[in-house]
Amino acid sequence: MRGSSGRPPTEHSTTPETAVPSPGEEGAAPPRVQVSSAAEERRRARRSRRYRLDVKWSPYAFVMPFFVFFMAFGLFPLLYTGWASLHRVELTAPTDMEWVGLRNFSRLLEDEFFWNALKNTVTIGLISTVPQLLMALGIAHLLNYRLRGSMFFRVAALTPYATSVAAATLVFVLLFGRDYGMINWALGLVGFDNIDWQNGEWTSQLAVSTIVIWRWTGYNALIYLAAMQAIPKDLYESAALDGASRRQQFIHVTIPSLRPTILFTCVVSTIGATQLFGEPLLFNGGAGATGGADHQFQTLGLYLYEQGWVNLHLGRASAIAWAMFLILLVIGAVNWLLARRLSKSA
Amino acid sequence: MRRAVILAVVAALGAGLLAGCAKDSDEPANSASKAGGGGKGSTTLTVGVFGAFGLKEAGLYDEYMKLNKNIVIKQTSIERNENYYPQLLTHLGSGSGLADIQAVEVNNIAEITATQAGKLVDLGKADGVQKDAFLPWKLAQATTKDGRTIALGTDIGPQGICYRKDLFAKAGLPTDREAVGKLWAGDWNKYLDAGEQFKAKAPKGTAFVDSASGVMEAITGSNENRFYDKDGKVVYKTNPSVKQAWDIAAAFATEGLTGKLQQFTPAWDQGYANGTFATVSCPAWMLGYIQDKAGAAGKDKWDVAAAPRPSNWGGSFLTVPDAGRNKAEAAKLAAWLTAPEQQAKLFAKRGSFPSARAAYSLPAVSGAKHAYFAGAPIGQIFSKAAEGVPVQIIGPKDLIIAQNLADIGMLQVDQKGRSPKEGWDAAVKAIDNALDQ
Numbered sequence: 001m002r003g004s005s006g007r008p009p010t011e012h013s014t015t016p017e018t019a020v021p022s023p024g025e026e027g028a029a030p031p032r033v034q035v036s037s038a039a040e041e042r043r044r045a046r047r048s049r050r051y052r053l054d055v056k057w058s059p060y061a062f063v064m065p066f067f068v069f070f071m072a073f074g075l076f077p078l079l080y081t082g083w084a085s086l087h088r089v090e091l092t093a094p095t096d097m098e099w100v101g102l103r104n105f106s107r108l109l110e111d112e113f114f115w116n117a118l119k120n121t122v123t124i125g126l127i128s129t130v131p132q133l134l135m136a137l138g139i140a141h142l143l144n145y146r147l148r149g150s151m152f153f154r155v156a157a158l159t160p161y162a163t164s165v166a167a168a169t170l171v172f173v174l175l176f177g178r179d180y181g182m183i184n185w186a187l188g189l190v191g192f193d194n195i196d197w198q199n200g201e202w203t204s205q206l207a208v209s210t211i212v213i214w215r216w217t218g219y220n221a222l223i224y225l226a227a228m229q230a231i232p233k234d235l236y237e238s239a240a241l242d243g244a245s246r247r248q249q250f251i252h253v254t255i256p257s258l259r260p261t262i263l264f265t266c267v268v269s270t271i272g273a274t275q276l277f278g279e280p281l282l283f284n285g286g287a288g289a290t291g292g293a294d295h296q297f298q299t300l301g302l303y304l305y306e307q308g309w310v311n312l313h314l315g316r317a318s319a320i321a322w323a324m325f326l327i328l329l330v331i332g333a334v335n336w337l338l339a340r341r342l343s344k345s346a
Numbered sequence: 347m348r349r350a351v352i353l354a355v356v357a358a359l360g361a362g363l364l365a366g367c368a369k370d371s372d373e374p375a376n377s378a379s380k381a382g383g384g385g386k387g388s389t390t391l392t393v394g395v396f397g398a399f400g401l402k403e404a405g406l407y408d409e410y411m412k413l414n415k416n417i418v419i420k421q422t423s424i425e426r427n428e429n430y431y432p433q434l435l436t437h438l439g440s441g442s443g444l445a446d447i448q449a450v451e452v453n454n455i456a457e458i459t460a461t462q463a464g465k466l467v468d469l470g471k472a473d474g475v476q477k478d479a480f481l482p483w484k485l486a487q488a489t490t491k492d493g494r495t496i497a498l499g500t501d502i503g504p505q506g507i508c509y510r511k512d513l514f515a516k517a518g519l520p521t522d523r524e525a526v527g528k529l530w531a532g533d534w535n536k537y538l539d540a541g542e543q544f545k546a547k548a549p550k551g552t553a554f555v556d557s558a559s560g561v562m563e564a565i566t567g568s569n570e571n572r573f574y575d576k577d578g579k580v581v582y583k584t585n586p587s588v589k590q591a592w593d594i595a596a597a598f599a600t601e602g603l604t605g606k607l608q609q610f611t612p613a614w615d616q617g618y619a620n621g622t623f624a625t626v627s628c629p630a631w632m633l634g635y636i637q638d639k640a641g642a643a644g645k646d647k648w649d650v651a652a653a654p655r656p657s658n659w660g661g662s663f664l665t666v667p668d669a670g671r672n673k674a675e676a677a678k679l680a681a682w683l684t685a686p687e688q689q690a691k692l693f694a695k696r697g698s699f700p701s702a703r704a705a706y707s708l709p710a711v712s713g714a715k716h717a718y719f720a721g722a723p724i725g726q727i728f729s730k731a732a733e734g735v736p737v738q739i740i741g742p743k744d745l746i747i748a749q750n751l752a753d754i755g756m757l758q759v760d761q762k763g764r765s766p767k768e769g770w771d772a773a774v775k776a777i778d779n780a781l782d783q
Contacts, residue, residue, distance in 0.1 A: 091432060092461040094439045113779055173612055180616050199761050288428050288749075293757035294772070309432040311746060311780040 078325075085318035092312060104319035114320065116295050117303040118327075120205065124280075124299060125273030128209035133265055135217050137258075140224035141250055154225070157218030169211055169282035176207045176283075198283070201296040208297050211279045216272070220265050227261035228254060263339050270331055274324060277301030300324050389675055390418045394445035396430035399423065399662070401500075404695035406688055410679060417675065427451045438465045441669040446676035450497055452661040453745035455487050458497070460742050463490045467666040470495030472677035479686050479704040483737040488663055496665055498684040499701035501692065503629030503660035504731035505564055506650045507537070508636060511720070513624040517547045523722060527652040534565050534594050534654045541603040544624060553605035556623045558595045558760040559752035560609055564627035565591035566748070567738075568657035573748070574741030580781065582747055583774060592751070596766035599759045606761050608753070615639045621647070629659040630699035630728045637718045650722045656734030661701060699728050706732070743781055750776040 085104050087097040108114045143153055160168070175182050176197040184194045197207045231254065239249050255262075276299045280291055289306035291298025298306075300320065308317030393401070399421075401407060407419040422445060424430040431454050437443040450458050458466075469475055470489070477485060480499055488497035507530075511521040519540065520526055530536035541554035548554070555561055566572050569587035574580060582588045598604050605623040607614045617623055618639035626632070628650060636648060664680045666673055682688060689700035690710040697716075705711050706729045714725030741747075755773025758764040764772075 091435045091439075092457060094436065111779070113776075170612070177613055177616065179613060179622070180620070196761065288753075290750075290753050290776075293754055293762055295754075295776075306780075310428065310749075312432070312435070 081318040081321050084315055085322050087315050089314040089318075090312050091308070091314055094314060097315075100315070104316050105323065107316075108319060108323055113295060113298070113303060114300075114323075117291075117298050117300045120291070120295075120297055121274060121276060121299045121301075124205050124209055124212075124276060124297065125270065127205065128212035129266075129269045129273050131209075132213045132217050133220060133262070133269060135213070136220035136265070137224055137255075137262075139217065139221040140228055141254065143221065143225050144228045154222065157221050159218070160215050161219040163215070165211075165215065165278040166282055168215060169279055172207070172211045172214075173283060198292060199294075199296070201294070204283070204292055204297040208276075208280050208283055211283070212273075212276065215279075216269070220269070223265055224258060224261060227258050231257045259342060263335070263342070267332065267335050270335070271328060274328055274331070275301050277305065281305070388416045388418055389672055390420060391447065391672055391676055391679055392445035393419060393421045393447045393449075393679075394430075394434070395421060395423050395449040396427045396451070397423070397425060399449060400692055400696035400698050401683060404692045406683055406691065410682060417679070419679070427454075435462070438462050438667060438669075441465070444667040444669050446666065446670040446672050447680050448665050448667055449500075450663045450665055451745075452487070452502075452663070452740070453748065455497060455663055456740045456744060457742035458665070459488055459490055463494060463496050465668050466496040467668055467673050467677055468494040468496065469498050469666060469677055469680060472666075472681055473674075474678055474681035474685075476681075476685060476702075476704070479702040480684075481701055481703050481732070483735075484661070484701040486737070487740055497663035498680055500662045500664060500684055500689065501631065501660075501698035502701045502732060502735070503567075503631055503658050504699055504728045504735055505567065505627050505629045505653045505657045505659055506724075506727050506731060507625050507653050508628035508632065508648055508650050508719070509625040510621060510623075510644075510647050511649050512647050513549060513552055513621070514544070516549045517544045517624070519544060521649070523649050523651045526649075530654045531652065532654060534561075534568075534591075537561075537654050538594055538597055538601075538603075541598060542601065545601070545603055548624075551622060553623045554603040554625060555598060556605050556614060556617060556626045557607045557609055558599040558604050559756045560627050561598050561604075562591050562595035562752060562756050563659055563748070564653065564657050565594060567659045568653070568655040568736070570736040570738060572738060572740075573744055574739055576739060578741060580741070580743070580747075582751075582777075592756075592770060593766070595756055596759050596769070599756070600766065604760055608757060608761070618644070627653065627657075627659070630693070630697050630724070631660060633697045633716060633719065633724065645718055646720050648718065649720045650716070650724060650727055652727060653731065656731045656736075658732075658735040658738065693725075697724070699732060703732075746780050747777055750780060 084097070086099065086101060088100050088104075089097050139157060143150060143157070147153070174180075176184075178184065178194055178196045178198065181197070183197070184192075187195065195203055197203045235253050235257070236249055239253050244252065280297050280299050280302055281289060283297065284290065284292060289298070289302045289310055291302050301324075304317050304320040304324070307313050307320060393407075395401070402421050407421065411417055411419055424433065430449075431451065434448055434450070470477060470493070475495075475498065477495070481502070484499040484502060485495060488499070489495045507526075509526060514521050514526070520529065529540050544554045566588060569591065571581070571585055571587050573582040573585070573588070575585075599606075605617055607617050607623070618636060619641060621640070621644065626636070628636070633650070636644070640648065664684060666676045666680055670676055684702065686700065686702040686705035686708065689698075689702045690705040690708040692698045693700055693705070694710040694714060700706065700711060706725075711725045711729065714723070715721045716724045751773050754776045755769040757769075758772055759766050759769035
């Protein structure tokens with residue numbers, strides 16, 4: 001590429017516009033020049049006005065598509081859901097709305113299925129998010145070493161994330177099967193009785209968490225890996241000079257430098273855990289949104305789905321959706337406070 | 347200049363995409379009249395169904411297109427009714443996105459008849475509909491109070507009991523289908539007794555029946571009164587027939603006669619494949635399912651006997667939405683698809699039992715034998731069951747009540763070892779929450 005054109009193009013291209021009129025022309029017809037310069041003036045003013053407008057408004061035009069879509073598919077549904085949550089609406093007649101005020105919300109307070117779902121969401125969220133992020137950190141640390149075929153391992157770490165949740169969950173349902181599941185078979189080899197993974201409260205939540213962990217660990221590991229590679233090498237070098245072991249380097253150099261990234265993944269994982277839906281839905285085989293005979297792994301997302309699309313109560317489902325939204329806002333606020341304290345103490 | 351172009355493009359793109367989205371939902375209805383192609387006045391009819399409905403698989407569309415050169419039929423299918431039905435409701439609500447013909451499951455038909463009748467064509471008056479051919483109760487289920495028939499019945503689900511002859515022989519029970527039928531004829535409690543007999547000498551690792559919920563479903567299907575009374579009031583809590591079904595099914599669970607499986611789950615399929623249970627209540631449409639899941643190894647091991655009492659489980663309807671573009675042609679197609687001759691073909695090919703009584707005397711039904719089930723004369727077995735099925739009172743929320751009784755209440759008794767009382771209370775709580783408006 002370099003030097004192929006042979007001639008630097010920049011010098012010529014600017015000359016015509018900045019060219020000074022030749023002396024002869026100037027003297028021969030001064031008035032004409034004046035007229036043309038006035039026109040030029042106007043044109044220039046217009047151009048600069050347009051330029052100013054352009055600088056001012058073009059960015060808005062460029063970001064417009066996002067906001068148009070956001071309004072159509074983000075904001076409008078959000079507001080409409082809020083509006084619907086104040087009404088009694090049934091899916092059999094979505095246009096018949098009867099005003100009930102905050103009734104749908106107040107009844108959530110005494111709705112034991114809602115509290116059960118909230119509790120399940122929190123426990124499943126905890127037992128999936130915490131190990132998942134810890135494992136992701138460890139894996140990222142390993143991937144960060146100079147190792148042969150690192151690209152292969154990085155891609156491999158991401159494959160679970162690329163797998164469809166439906167396909168993955170079906171496989172896990174078979175693995176966790178009571179009578180013919182591979183996990184029970186393996187446990188049987190060491191002398192354990194068959195565990196009814198789907199029906200126990202803890203076992204079912206553990207099984208659902210396993211699917212979540214399997215799916216997202218690699219994804220988070222890659223985020224950590226990206227952040228790790230941005231850590232200056234000399235930090236490690238000086239730590240090594242001071243006699244810090246690999247482990248000590250990880251704890252005293254890597255972790256502090258990753259703090260904002262860890263916080264980010266915490267927030268994203270929390271949002272994901274709050275909205276957990278596909279895994280528990282499919283883990284329940286044929287029964288749909290009940291989350292097990294005892295609702296033992298019914299998450300908020302499942303309960304919302306059950307109210308809206310099985311029981312057809314759109315108003316109540318909307319109220320649950322908004323309650324979830326508010327819960328997320330609270331979690332976000334707590335995270336923000338924590339982050340502020342952390343960055344102050346750092 | 348260039349910027350203006352970009353602006354215009356951006357604006358056009360945004361608007362175009364938005365418009366595209368808006369248009370999308372109208373498309374199926376619009377395209378019905380035009381997308382047929384060919385250019386010589388051909389009409390495309392769309393049919394929306396759930397699951398493997400069978401009309402296409404039995405070759406009925408192809409046959410109709412051959413008879414009517416100007417018609418092209420396209421089918422869209424959504425695997426599970428629980429996903430199909432809410433979508434159908436939203437589409438009916440917005441009057442767009444509808445196929446020319448939409449299928450409806452029997453558990454939803456009362457709700458559709460009660461709430462959506464205004465958006466569906468009155469098929470009782472349509473060309474070619476033979477109202478007398480149907481079982482009267484099937485027709486009545488889809489007829490509104492003011493006498494509009496908004497759906498035509500396809501199949502019904504008269505039940506027998508499918509059983510494994512090899513397991514019966516090992517447990518010292520008769521294997522001949524007549525003798526097996528006599529074992530429990532007339533009384534569901536005798537079915538329970540047969541279970542006790544089976545258990546006494548059962549081969550290791552086998553159970554008498556797949557699930558307690560399946561038994562409950564079969565018994566409630568044999569009762570005239572289930573969850574609603576004639577005035578449309580929810581009465582399942584106090585209805586003695588529901589109580590009886592609950593108690594007998596719960597007894598199966600507490601006596602350890604079930605395989606503790608949940609129907610239509612992967613574990614249930616594995617139960618078929620491994621032959622871990624000896625009987626299952628068996629609507630006509632279940633035969634194909636068993637054949638699929640039990641596979642070649644189960645051939646001639648399975649057989650069908652009459653159920654203790656005639657009972658119905660499942661069945662479907664076809665409706666023609668008012669918002670469709672080709673209502674007249676669609677009604678004609680619906681009438682043809684549900685005519686006795688076609689229902690008989692559907693039975694012969696797919697095992698969906700006709701809801702048209704006139705079909706029972708056709709040789710395709712009366713002479714039907716199922717090779718997989720040891721040549722059982724299924725035409726006669728299911729015809730007899732169908733004639734005895736009581737006219738059931740069905741209500742708008744039948745599906746939700748049945749689902750929670752089975753998947754919450756009875757499942758707790760069966761799989762979690764809760765007492766029948768605890769299971770019942772849990773189901774009632776879930777149903778109250780679901781029905782409460």
